Amino acid sequence: MINDLDDRTMAKPAPAGVLLYFSATDLKKRGWTERLVHLFLSQPDRTEPNPHVKTGHPRRLYLSSRVIAIENTAEEFAEQRNRSLAYSARLKQQAGEKRVALEQLVRGIALPPMALPFEEVVRQAKAKQMEDVFLRASRFSGLRSMFSLIALNRWSGN
Incomplete structure (x- = not known):
């Protein structure tokens, strides 16, 4: 499943002596969920002030070499990622079914005609x-x- 990701989202290892980081948003683009981040990365390697909101939570940054190593070598990561994707798909399906049921319920409600113009x-x-x-x-x-x-x-x- 990891190999199905678009090549543009897969970063190459950084040149020697250069530290590259992935933000939580970058990880989500690569297919990571909050649960996977918690399971495999736990604490960020670095934090920095939120560039969008001064009072917001600091940006969590993870070393790219660490992320890539986990993605390429951890068999458990692939298993957990597939579980997360399947769970997300089930949630989306259930939400769609609930929406259809609610739409049918709303269509079944008969409103009385207005007595006044x-x-x-x-x-x-x-x-x-x-x-x-x-x-x-x-x-x-x-x-x-x-x-x-x-x-x-x-x-x-x-």
């Missing part, structure tokens, strides 16, 4: 909103002014 519902909602605004304003002033009642009646069309 849409424009009338909007007009009444706006009138109610304005009434609430005027009532709140009158609580603060302690009075309900004649002006606010006249304006409310004109605006709501009564």
